[in-house]
Structure formats: C-alpha cells, structure tokens
Amino acid sequence: MITRDEVAHLARLARLELTETELDHYAGQLDVILQSVARVSEVAGADVPPTSHPIPMQNVYRDDIARPSLPREDLAAGAPAWEDDRFRVPRILDEE
C-alpha cells in the first residue's frame, strides 16, 4: 500500500533527512499502522458532521492592548545563532 518512495516523499515534505535504513524500516511500519487505522472510514457517513475540537468554541479575542513582549536578550540566550540583534539563519536563496 505505502511504498518506500512514498515514505521518502513524506520525509521530504516533513523536512526529515532519513537514512536508507530508516526508509526501509518506516515503510513497513507505516503500512501496518495505516491499514489498522483506515477502519475509521467504515462509519464516517456523509451525514456525520466532523468534530475538530472537543468544546464548541468560536474565535476568542482579547482586548487590543499593547503589552511588553519577552526581553530580546532572553530569546538570544536560547537561539542556536544570534547576530546583530537577530536570529542568524543559513542562506535562504540559492546563488544562481
């Protein structure tokens, strides 16, 4: 049902650089799990509305009042790389 190529595609979508061994391993496991959970469609008739959340709630808003954010230095302390008061990240655009 779910092939090794599909697992590789999922891993790319999910930004996981899986090893070859992992791809083989997960292909088998995901297939078993999906076959077992697929039974949900047996009772999911067109007349049944979906539930996304256990408590029916509309959007909840607070008053639009400015409040201080977390101190910048506290965030810098947890950053993998910080430069000129900003998060430093790897290059985003290719050079060509």
Place this chain on the structure above:
Amino acid sequence: MSDLIRQSAATLASAIAEGEVSAVDVAQAHLDRITAVDERVHAFLHVTAESAIAQAKAVDAKRASGDTLGPLAGVPLALKDILAMKGEPTTCGSKILEGWRPPYDATVVERLRANDIVILGKTNMDEFAMGSSTEHSAYGPTRNPWDLDRIPGGSGGGSAAALAAFEAPLAIGTDTGGSIRQPASVTGTVGTKPTYGAVSRYGLVALASSLDQAGPCARNVLDTALLHAAIAGHDPRDSTSINAAVPDVVAAARRADVRGMRIGIVKELSGDGYQSGVAQRFTEALAILEHLGAEIVEVSCPHFEYALGAYYLILPSEASSNLARFDGMRYGLRAGDDGQHSVEQVMALTREAGFGPEVKRRIMLGTYALSSGYYDAYYGSAQKVRTLIGRDFESAFDQVDVLVSPTCPTTAFKIGEKVDDPLAMYLNDVATIPINLAGNAAMSLPVGLAPEDGLPVGLQIIAPPMGDDRLYNVGAALEGALVDRIGHLFIEEAPAL
C-alpha cells in the same frame, strides 16, 4: 514528624503550617531521597535543588511573618518536562531541545508557585509525550519502582515513578491519550485528566492541541484534588481555556459518598482482552461500589472500537503541524549549519538528528493523513468518528453519573517488550483514548494488586465535561473502602528500593 517522604501532601502541608516541620526540611528530605534512589529509577531529567530550597525558605519566611499559608504550601512536586519553567531545562525528553531554557513560565508553573508548591525538578517522559512506556525518551527509560525491569507507563512515566518511589508526594502530568492515567495505573498512584480546557495549556509544549490536557498526580485522591484545585481555572492566554468556575473537587473528595449514584460500565470496554488479575480487581471494585450504595448499570458505546483508529490519525496530524516549529532556527538544536547547506537542508538535518524514531514515525503518519488525496479518507473520517464518540458519551451520561473501566488492559510490562512494535504499544491506551477525543474528565486510581504478578491495577472513572468533581467523590469513596479493608493504601506495599 518522622519519615517525611512517606507522608501525604495534605499531612505535610498542615505540619508545615503548624510549624511541626519546616518546608526546607521537607524539601531536603525529598532531595535526599532523589539522590538515594533516582540513579536506579531515573524519574528525573533535571533536579532543581537550588530553586527548590529557595522556594521552601520563602514558605518558611512567610509562615514566620504570620501570613496564612495555602493548602499545599511547602509541599514538594515533580514537574513533567513538557511544561516551560523559566530558566530551567525543558527538553520534552528530546535531543532537539537539549540545553534549551525557556524564557517564561507555563501558567501551570505560575500557579504552582503562587500556591507555594515547591518544584523539585523536571521528570522524564516519552519524547514529546509520544509513547506509553517512557522508553521513547532520548535520555533513557524510567523504571517502575514496583519492579525496576518494568515500564512505569508513559508518556508521564517520570512523574508517576517519582510518586511511587516516594521522591515527591505530588506531580504534574499531561494527558493526550492516557499519559497521566496509564502511568498512574501501572505504578499504583492516582492521576486525573481534567476536562479539556479546565487547565491552561499556555507553556505546555503542544503534542496534539485538541487533545492535550495537564493534570494532577499524587498517591491518594484528596492530594490529587488539592493539586487539581491549585492548577485549574480560566487563563486568558489559552484561547481554549474554559471561562467557568472550577467544580469543587476538594469538597467532592471529602464527601466520598456514592449512595444513589448510577455508575456505568461500558460494554465495549469490558469482556476479553484484559489480564486476569486486572479483570478480577475491577470486578471486586464494582462490588464495593455497589455495597457503598451505587447502582451499577451497563451502557453501550458502539463507536469506541473506532476510537484508537481515529486517535492515531488525529494525533499524528496535529503533531506533525505542531512539531514543524522545531526547525533549528530560533531555539534548540541546529545541525549542518556549515555555510554549505541551505536553510531547508539545515532544517531537515536538524530534525533528523534531533527527533527519535517514534516522533519521526508520527510526523510522517500525520503528514500522510493530511496530504491531498488522503485527507478525506483519513483525517476527515477520523473527525467524524470523533463526533460519534462524543454522541456515545452523551447518551451514556443520560443514563449514568459516571462511567468506570479498567484503566489499562494489563499491569506494567517489561522494558523492551513492545518498544519496536508501535501497534502493540498503541493498544495500551484503548480505554483512555475515547475520553480525550470527547474532552471528558477521567481519573485512574489503584484498586489492588494483580494476584499473578503482584503489580498494581488501576480503575478509570469517567465524568462528563466539567463533571470533574464526580471523579473525586467516587474515587475517594472507593479508596476509603479499600483502605478500610486492608488498613493502608496499596502504594504502601511498593518495594522500599
């Protein structure tokens, strides 16, 4: 007061308030116990000894100055490592957050501090709360104090083991599909998953946002109620927090009276599939409840058989979205940032290096269930099953006040037994999952030891949303009757370590 580590939270709090013992002595006794046994149990990932003693000193100072102390002031607590605690490591049992220290406190932590509850440290868990054994922690498994070769349950195995090893009288867990109740069941302790929205999720690292709920854990029902009252209540920083009064769970625990109550057993959660000692202790507990004046009624919840399937589609779907934030850009681990790799390659290398096998498995499951072409069949169908399970509960609660079931199919299993068999592991949660899907409240409490292996058996009580007080009323009545029978709580029979 002797043997501070074996006292209940309520007893410790009143001894501290009366000046019979200092909060510092209580904290130190528990820190000493951690030093003595945690190398073998591994309940804690990080012990916050310094801040615990400072907090305890503040409680003693408060008392000395004549201030009134709260009902749990000075009582030590073990905090699951999925809740942000300012300045202290918060790893979620994952390498991807190793060394990260949150810049803020979760609301639960704020409330613990406001109640003068002394936080001893952060407890071990399955990585990002994905698991039922704590074997999926990147920092090694926690061991069950009843038998060190067995699992303490999961994902909150560290919190439950800390209670059972007498390292702390109180603990906080989180429950997405059973992660408070299943560990409570297999360690002979008490744990409650409150109604969804009853306890703030602010600062609780999200696994599945529509299922996650933090809750109280302790060694008896009253202590659990006191902790529940301390952490529950509306929080404007969590948009899913319920803006209503918290049911009086402490009064309910003191009432402990089931006369005239209708207690339902779910047909679909009984029958085959339970270890014999589990079934036996459950049946005995039903007889006790009946003897105490409750009426036992059988109800049917026909869609529960689809709950596990719905859960293992909804949870990975939400988790795959929630865990997208761990990309190595703003906090935590970053791998492969050598000037050669692009930002997307660095993200993929970081996630590959930082996440363990179960997390990767569920991220891919969720990515699959949400992908176009499969969405309706998987995630869409699962959401419909969620509606049907909610209706099953509604119709059950038209007939009864609470429902009961065994919490888990078996007692604690051996470490390593199911670690690479995801489906077998998932089946542990068959009785606990429907509650999260519907947002109900539920508790697990010990009802005995299985004769065949001498290990604790848990009973689950289920109440409708905002009916949390019913759990404590029924739980305390049952606990009281069991103590009358054998003269002590079952946890007193745990090995000394």
